[in-house]
Amino acid sequence: MFINVYTISIVFSITFLIVVIELVIKNKLQERYSLLWIFMSIVLLVFSSTPVIINTLADWLDIKNPPSLLFLFGLVYLLIYNLHVTTVVSRQSEKITKLTQEIALLKHTWDQENKKEKN
Amino acid sequence: MKILVIIPAYNEEASIGAVISQIKHSTPEADIVVVNDGSKDNTSSRAREAGAVVIDLPFNLGIGGAMQTGYKYAAQNNYDIAVQVDGDGQHDPSYIKTLMQPVLENRADMAIGSRYVSKTGYKSPLLRRTGMLFFSTLVSLLTGQHVKDTTSGFRVVNKKIIKFFAENYPTDYPEVDVLVRLHRKNFRIIEIPVEMHERQGGKSSITAIRSIYYMIKVSLSLIIGSIRSADSKTAEE
Known part of the structure; x- marks a missing residue:
């Protein structure tokens, strides 16, 4: 077996899949965020182990060097995943703002109650 | 009639004390948070x-x-009127009464203290003036109402708006954004001329480089906001 872009991709996608599952098992990555990664490594695995798919696709799209399609796929996928992550960040920062406001208001009420009790 | 003056403050130790005592002097009936x-x-x-x-x-x-946070406090404690004043001393508290007038008489839901409605003592730097003209034009286009001093943070609002703000307020650079949101909800906005001072201490949150970002960011959120409202209107129909 030669070392080429396909074999490297196969090794990489298998390792990646194992790492992702490992992280989920250790509770370092939530299932919902792991789904897209698992999906991606499986697709990558299929593409790199059956070059005929990528070759046919490349032919259709008029891409001279079929492995470029792998890179294109990876790039587009990362772009989409990044967008997904920023929506998650936005949602969380909104929640953090609300929590911070609630905490500040509660703390104020609590201090006031304490003062009343002392008097 | 419960009145609350809200002063948001970030590193304003130099001016905050004076601002508070001036408010107590000019508007003794108001609570200050x-x-x-x-x-x-x-x-x-x-x-x-x-x-x-x-x-x-x-x-x-x-x-x-x-x-x-100030508006949430006002809503929780059932205030009828909320007054927004900057902590840096550029807003003259003696104008609070003037600003409250149209809201008390129910001629407007929000009154904005404006540097530009008529001749007042304040003269702002060129960059700032350009930005303000830009926003003023943009707000006019989006709302059909002419507001000259769109970035003024010297404002008085009634109970309806307090409730609205407690639930719904933009995160950063809110002054301009708020005008368009209120207009969409058919709140009445009025501009009242006031005098403004140079800030007494601290630093403005808007520096020269940031102002470019400020203009782009606010324009974007205004435009997105109007698309969003168009969407929700069609959804309601």
């Missing part, structure tokens, strides 16, 4: 010494988040 937005200096203790209620945010949320 300072929302300390994670200041690194003694803003919180200065404000307490001056006799204001202080709400300390555990870290810096930015002006929008701090302001909204």
Whole structure:
């Protein structure tokens, strides 16, 4: 077996899949965020182990060097995943703002109650 | 009639005490709440010494988040009128009464203290003036109402708007954004001429480089906002 872009991709996608599952098992990555990664490594695995798919696709799209399609796929996928992550960040920062406001208001009420009790 | 003056403050120890005592002098019937937005200096203790209620945010949320905390406090404690005043001393508290007038008479839901409606003592730097003209034009286009001083943070609102703001307030650079949101909800906005001073201490949150970002960011959120409202209108129909 030669070392080429396909074999490297196969090794990489298998390792990646194992790492992702490992992280989920250790509770370092939530299932919902792991789904897209698992999906991606499986697709990558299929593409790199059956070059005929990528070759046919490349032919259709008029891409001279079929492995470029792998890179294109990876790039587009990362772009989409990044967008997904920023929506998650936005949602969380909104929640953090609300929590911070609630905490500040509660703390104020609590201090006031304490003062009343002392008097 | 319960009146609350909300002062969002970030590192304003130099001016906050004076601002509070001026408000107490000019509007003795009002309660004062300072929302300390994670200041690194003694803003919180200065404000307490001056006799204001202080709400300390555990870290810096930015002006929008701090302001909204004040409105949440106003809503929870059932205030009828809320007054927004900057902590840096550029707003003259003696104008609070003038600003409250149209709201009390129910001629408007919000009154904005404006530097530009007629000749007042304030003269702002060129860059700032350009930005303000830009926003003023943009707001006119989007709302059909002419507001000259769109970035003024010297404002008085009634109970309806207090409730609205407690639920719905933009995170950063809120002043301009709010005008369009209120217009969409058919609130009435009025502009009243006031005099403004140079800031007494601290630093403006808007520097030269940031102002470019400010203009782009606010324009974007205004345009997105109008698309969003168009969407929700068609959805309601």
